[in-house]
Amino acid sequence: xxxxxDLSRRKFLKSGILAAGALAVGSSIFNTTxxxxxxxxxxxxxxxxxxxxxxxxxxxxxxxxxxxAKLDGYAGYGKSKCSxxxxxxxxxxxxxxxxxPYTMVPTQVLxxxxxxGGGWATLCGALIGAATAINYTMEKxxxxxVVSELFGWYCDHSFPEFAPAAGKALEYDxxxxxxxxxxxxxxxxxSNWCDASGLKAESKARSERCARxxxxxxxxxVELLNQFHSKTFKAVYKNESVEDCMxxxxxxxxxxxxxGLMDCDQCHTNVEPDNLVEHxxxxxxxxx
Amino acid sequence: xxxxxDLSRRKFLKSGILAAGALAVGSSIFNTTxxxxxxxxxxxxxxxxxxxxxxxxxxxxxxxxxxxAKLDGYAGYGKSKCSxxxxxxxxxxxxxxxxxPYTMVPTQVLxxxxxxGGGWATLCGALIGAATAINYTMEKxxxxxVVSELFGWYCDHSFPEFAPAAGKALEYDxxxxxxxxxxxxxxxxxSNWCDASGLKAESKARSERCARxxxxxxxxxVELLNQFHSKTFKAVYKNESVEDCMxxxxxxxxxxxxxGLMDCDQCHTNVEPDNLVEHxxxxxxxxx
Numbered sequence: 001x002x003x004x005x006d007l008s009r010r011k012f013l014k015s016g017i018l019a020a021g022a023l024a025v026g027s028s029i030f031n032t033t034x035x036x037x038x039x040x041x042x043x044x045x046x047x048x049x050x051x052x053x054x055x056x057x058x059x060x061x062x063x064x065x066x067x068x069a070k071l072d073g074y075a076g077y078g079k080s081k082c083s084x085x086x087x088x089x090x091x092x093x094x095x096x097x098x099x100x101p102y103t104m105v106p107t108q109v110l111x112x113x114x115x116x117g118g119g120w121a122t123l124c125g126a127l128i129g130a131a132t133a134i135n136y137t138m139e140k141x142x143x144x145x146v147v148s149e150l151f152g153w154y155c156d157h158s159f160p161e162f163a164p165a166a167g168k169a170l171e172y173d174x175x176x177x178x179x180x181x182x183x184x185x186x187x188x189x190x191s192n193w194c195d196a197s198g199l200k201a202e203s204k205a206r207s208e209r210c211a212r213x214x215x216x217x218x219x220x221x222v223e224l225l226n227q228f229h230s231k232t233f234k235a236v237y238k239n240e241s242v243e244d245c246m247x248x249x250x251x252x253x254x255x256x257x258x259x260g261l262m263d264c265d266q267c268h269t270n271v272e273p274d275n276l277v278e279h280x281x282x283x284x285x286x287x288x
Numbered sequence: 289x290x291x292x293x294d295l296s297r298r299k300f301l302k303s304g305i306l307a308a309g310a311l312a313v314g315s316s317i318f319n320t321t322x323x324x325x326x327x328x329x330x331x332x333x334x335x336x337x338x339x340x341x342x343x344x345x346x347x348x349x350x351x352x353x354x355x356x357a358k359l360d361g362y363a364g365y366g367k368s369k370c371s372x373x374x375x376x377x378x379x380x381x382x383x384x385x386x387x388x389p390y391t392m393v394p395t396q397v398l399x400x401x402x403x404x405g406g407g408w409a410t411l412c413g414a415l416i417g418a419a420t421a422i423n424y425t426m427e428k429x430x431x432x433x434v435v436s437e438l439f440g441w442y443c444d445h446s447f448p449e450f451a452p453a454a455g456k457a458l459e460y461d462x463x464x465x466x467x468x469x470x471x472x473x474x475x476x477x478x479s480n481w482c483d484a485s486g487l488k489a490e491s492k493a494r495s496e497r498c499a500r501x502x503x504x505x506x507x508x509x510v511e512l513l514n515q516f517h518s519k520t521f522k523a524v525y526k527n528e529s530v531e532d533c534m535x536x537x538x539x540x541x542x543x544x545x546x547x548g549l550m551d552c553d554q555c556h557t558n559v560e561p562d563n564l565v566e567h568x569x570x571x572x573x574x575x576x
Contacts, residue, residue: 128416131401
């Protein structure tokens with residue numbers, strides 16, 4: 001990836017030679033004004049306009065530092081919430097280590113993911129930002145696997161684990177309760193944390209919690225990206241409860257009337273594991 | 289935005305002048321090999337490396353064609369599913385009309401959103417792609433409003449409305465049942481369509497349905513973007529059922545233990561509108 005920078009230096013040298021050449025012959029074969037204008041504009045950074053080569057996709061990867069991603073994710077939350085925070089933590093560090101083309105990515109475009117998408121509390125914004133960053137470094141077929149593993153970790157992991165240095169908290173410096181989100185959805189993740197902490201959903205404490213979750217998600221994403229790009233990534237997430245349901249409702253099975261990996265009995269409360277047999281008997285009208 | 293292209297043409301003219309100048313004086317003041325190399329490399333599109341100016345954010349907007357967005361969204365689904373399809377439909381058309389910097393956006397990075405995020409069926413991928421495209425053209429505070437309106441439309445609208453020309457369907461050319469998603473979540477949207485159509489969640493018909501939903505989402509996004517950028521956008525979405533719940537559970541109210549705009553009683557089936565009074569009485573231990 002550093003070849004890009006070397007190439008750019010070579011290009012600048014060439015421009016210098018060309019400008020000097022143009023200046024040298026300016027009075028003889030060119031209109032002087034034009035040549036002076038050309039010489040003056042040569043050293044100015046040029047906008048990357050439609051003459052530019054489109055960077056090839058996926059973008060190159062460099063091994064990232066998970067500890068730095070935590071700090072950057074936390075700071076990014078302070079600037080523009082969770083989705084931007086997680087995205088900027090990854091893309092910003094890739095910009096530092098790889099340079100172009102990451103330096104051209106406007107990380108503000110993931111701002112919309114805060115509060116789970118325009119205030120709707122759907123997919124956790126930190127996951128939206130992290131998943132988009134993942135996909136910059138690999139094709140969709142691979143990103144699907146890494147993103148799925150990240151979502152699975154998010155559901156089962158007790159967080160926030162990250163804690164800022166003493167006196168450096170963004171919004172709340174009290175005891176920070178951990179909770180298990182049980183879902184990749186902001187609505188469930190925040191509600192479960194409110195239950196665990198007894199604190200309010202729009203409090204400074206909840207905002208602090210989400211800033212720390214952003215740090216944890218950014219660090220986990222770096223861990224998975226480093227694994228993938230060093231060929232040591234292995235998908236380990238399983239949800240046996242969902243697999244049980246999908247034995248009838250999933251792909252290739254008798255009903256095949258839904259899809260996904262979110263915990264079924266979180267919403268389908270009449271189908272808890274302990275009454276699954278009853279559910280099947282009801283569904284198939286099986287008498288005792 | 290067309291100034292970008294004019295500027296690029298002017299820059300190309302200058303390069304031509306410089307190259308010609310270098311060539312003209314090559315034999316006198318330069319090593320001929322260097323000059324020939326310079327002349328040969330001049331017309332080659334240069335990579336936009338770290339010497340380039342970072343485009344300012346948000347990117348410029350041009351009035352878009354909703355009918356073209358439908359066709360592009362549908363075709364994009366065929367290439368890389370819903371999230372890429374909706375994103376490419378907007379960013380691709382902006383690339384045609386505005387040019388740079390949209391021409392530098394690798395639209396494949398939204399591939400991960402297909403199937404609601406790595407196969408999890410969380411936020412509908414077409415909404416993930418559309419929301420990211422929206423945010424390219426405006427700041428987060430504005431994107432939040434437009435994205436929320438798009439999600440609201442998605443929940444209430446009966447789709448797919450788009451139908452390809454006869455014989456041009458991607459995967460399924462039969463009768464296409466419409467349904468109301470009732471949620472921005474892929475899991476609910478697909479399940480409701482399976483109920484309405486009696487067809488399977490992983491069938492070619494469902495994939496065709498999602499391709500057409502992608503077309504509808506891309507077109508609605510263009511409608512909202514055109515309204516926003518012509519200062520005629522007005523948020524109209526309301527969910528009174530959610531507002532009722534948030535009178536206790538929402539920001540600034542007695543419980544404030546959750547957040548979001550997704551329909552509450554879709555999952556909280558013990559709190560249907562017709563037993564809300566009972567729910568409140570139970571919650572507050574109010575006797576008859």
